[in-house]
Amino acid sequence: MGRKSAVGVLLGLGAAAIILALGALGTFDALELDLYDWRMRRVASNPPEVHPDIVILELNDTTIRDLDEPFGRWPWPRAAVSLLIDFLNRAPAKVIAVDFAFTEADRVELHRLGSSKLSGAESDEALAASVKAAPSAILLADAIYEGLQSGDIKNTPSEWKAEPYRLGPGMYERRTITTPYPALAAAASGLGHNYAVLDQSGGLRRIPPFVRIADRYMPALGVAAALRALGIQPEEVALEGHTLRLGDRLVPLLSSQIADPIVPGATREQLTMMVNYRGPAVLPGGAKPYTRFEVRHIINSEIQLLNGEKPEVDPGAFKDKIVFVGLTASGLVDIFQSPFDNKGQGRMPGVQMHASIA
Numbered sequence: 001m002g003r004k005s006a007v008g009v010l011l012g013l014g015a016a017a018i019i020l021a022l023g024a025l026g027t028f029d030a031l032e033l034d035l036y037d038w039r040m041r042r043v044a045s046n047p048p049e050v051h052p053d054i055v056i057l058e059l060n061d062t063t064i065r066d067l068d069e070p071f072g073r074w075p076w077p078r079a080a081v082s083l084l085i086d087f088l089n090r091a092p093a094k095v096i097a098v099d100f101a102f103t104e105a106d107r108v109e110l111h112r113l114g115s116s117k118l119s120g121a122e123s124d125e126a127l128a129a130s131v132k133a134a135p136s137a138i139l140l141a142d143a144i145y146e147g148l149q150s151g152d153i154k155n156t157p158s159e160w161k162a163e164p165y166r167l168g169p170g171m172y173e174r175r176t177i178t179t180p181y182p183a184l185a186a187a188a189s190g191l192g193h194n195y196a197v198l199d200q201s202g203g204l205r206r207i208p209p210f211v212r213i214a215d216r217y218m219p220a221l222g223v224a225a226a227l228r229a230l231g232i233q234p235e236e237v238a239l240e241g242h243t244l245r246l247g248d249r250l251v252p253l254l255s256s257q258i259a260d261p262i263v264p265g266a267t268r269e270q271l272t273m274m275v276n277y278r279g280p281a282v283l284p285g286g287a288k289p290y291t292r293f294e295v296r297h298i299i300n301s302e303i304q305l306l307n308g309e310k311p312e313v314d315p316g317a318f319k320d321k322i323v324f325v326g327l328t329a330s331g332l333v334d335i336f337q338s339p340f341d342n343k344g345q346g347r348m349p350g351v352q353m354h355a356s357i358a
Contacts, residue, residue: 037339040338043340047284050289055318056290056326058327059074059325059327059328062294062296064329071113077106077113077118077123078102078106079118080299082127083303084295084299085130087298087315088134089133090305092136093136093319093320093322095225095358097138099351102127102181103180103181105124124183128187129187131184131187135189137189138188138189138192138221138225139190140194141192141193142193142194144194162216162218164235165210166217167210167217168239170253170270171210171212172208172211172271174211177193177218190224193211193218196208197270202337203337204339206254207272208220208271209244209271209272222354222357225324227246229322232247242254242271251273253271253272254272255269255271256272277338277339277356280346280348281347281349289352300312324351324355324358327351333349336350
C-alpha cells in the first residue's frame, strides 16, 4: 500500500469502550459541521469502497455463547485473548489494534481454560508474552477515567511509556491516562487512547488525535494504528498552527474553547480532527462495511493449529492487514451515534469507529 494513499484512508475515528466528553462548538465549527453532515449523508447513500486491508474481528453474542464451555462468561481469562493475538501474528497482520481495556491485573485465584487451569497471574503473563511476540500489537489506554483514589492521582506519566511526540499545549490534557497492567503495557508496541468528543447535537464527529499529560503525548487508538501501518515516526508528526502533519499528509484541525480539565474555572483551546467515515454502520442493502470475522473462528483456528489440524480460517487471510478487535455482543458493545440518518445506519459499534480511522 502506498504511503500517501494509505494515510488518506487511515485517518478517521477510533473509539471502542469510549466514554464521550462534551465539547462546545463555535460559529465557525457549526458551519463546518453543516458541510460535514452533508458529505456524510452522501457517503451513506453511496458509500465508497472501504479499504480492503482493514479487517474487523467481532467478539459477538455467538462467540461468547460458543466459547462459554472452554472460557466461561465474559470477561474471559486473558490467556484466551492470547490465542487470538498468536493467530493474528502468524501471518503476520500489519497492525493488531485491540479494543479491550486490561487496566487491572487479574486477581482471580484460578481460571479454567478448556481442560487446563491457571491462575489470574499466569493468565496475565500469557497475554503479555503473546503481545510482546507481536510487534504490531497496539492496546487501548483509558483517557476518560480521572484516576482519582481518595483525592490522589492513581497513576502518573512515569508509569507509561510515551513516544517522543512534540505537539505543544493545543492537544487535550488529561489528569491521567490509565494504561494496561504494567507487564502488558511494557510488552505492547504501542498504546492508543479512547477519548472522543460528543457534539451538542449528539453526534460523534470529532476526536482529539492526541491527548497528553504535561509534555507526554498519546495518539488515539485508530491514529496509533494508522501511524504504525504507515511507518510514520514521532519526529515526522508535527503541529503547525491548526494543522497536524503526519509524514507527508496534512490533517486540518478544528479549534474549540473548552473548560480546562486541570485548572478550575479556566478555559483552554482544544484541537480535534473530523472523522472521515468511510461508511455507515449498515450499508443500504443491509450488509456491513469492512471484511469481518468472528473471534470464535479465530480462536478455534489457533487451537486447531496447535493440535496439528487444518484451521477453520487460514492465517494468511490476515497477512499485512490492519486488524481491529472489539466487542459487538449485546449489552457489552459501546454504541455511538454517528452523523448518518436514524434508520439504523447511524448507530455504530465502537470497533467500527476505530476502523473508520484506518
